[in-house]
Amino acid sequence: MNGPSRITLAMTGASGAQYGLRLLDCLIQEDREVHFLISKAAQLVVATETDVTLPAKPQAMQAFLSEYTGAAPGQIRCYGKEDWMAPVASGSGAPTAMVVVPCSTGTLSAIATGACNNLIERAADVTLKERRQLILVPREAPYSSIHLENMLKLxxxxxxxxxxxxxxxxxxxxxxxxxxxxxxxxxxxxDIPQDMLPRWGEHHQGCDE
Structure with missing residues (x-):
């Protein structure tokens, strides 16, 4: 299996809920175990931008997303924002990769400063301190100097x-x-297989001079 088998996926309150939901679906189809985190603001964005209404409670959300994506039992695990006993809160239990998509500029700032005020921020902090893969997908325009400085720091x-x-x-x-x-x-x-977009030059045949 290419790529990580266990991934933390977090959605925060920037526009672009479709990106997070689509990534979740793709990860499930590729048989990955997903530890799913979502902020209250992101739940509002999901309800605004899509036809999906996520349950508020983690257990109900887990059941809903499992049915929504066709996940196997236990393949999706949802946690509350202050569930400090969740595996993602510790380097000894967290997956080897984390994606925050969409990533609000508020979350970007909190991760850059090591705030750890909720489980999403703590999970990202763990990923950084353990030197694991952290992917942040901001959706904002224009970017202020503060946003750009936080991105450079991260x-x-x-x-x-x-x-x-x-x-x-x-x-x-x-x-x-x-x-x-x-x-x-x-x-x-x-490094997870996908057939939605060919890699640049993948079908390039070259030409004779």
Missing amino acids: SNLGAVIVPASPGFYHQPQTIDDLVDFVVARILNLL
Whole structure:
């Protein structure tokens, strides 16, 4: 199996709920175990931007998302924002990779300063301190100097910043195509197989001079 078998996926209150939900679906289809975290603001964004209404309680949310994605029993694990006994809160139990998508600039700031005021921030802090893979997908425009400074700090600490900026060289026809572009980039970084977007030059045949 390429890529990590266990992944922490967090959704926070920036626009772009479709990215997080699509990534969750892809991870489940690739038989990964997902530790799912979501902020209250992100739940509101999900309800605003999609036709999905997530239950508030972690256990109910876990059942809902398992049915929504077709996950096997135990494949998705949901935790509350102050569940400090969750595996993601400790380096001895956390998955080897974490993705925050979408990542609000507030969450970006908290991670950059090591705030750890909730489980999402703590999980990201654990990922950084254990030198594991942390992927942050901000969706904001324009970026202020504060945002950019936080991104640079996190990049220097080993995090990968993937702005939710879909490309157009694959000639997208639908909004789903644009969402898949960003999700495919995340999956590539995780080294998890995906067939939504060919890698650049993958089908290039070259030419004779």
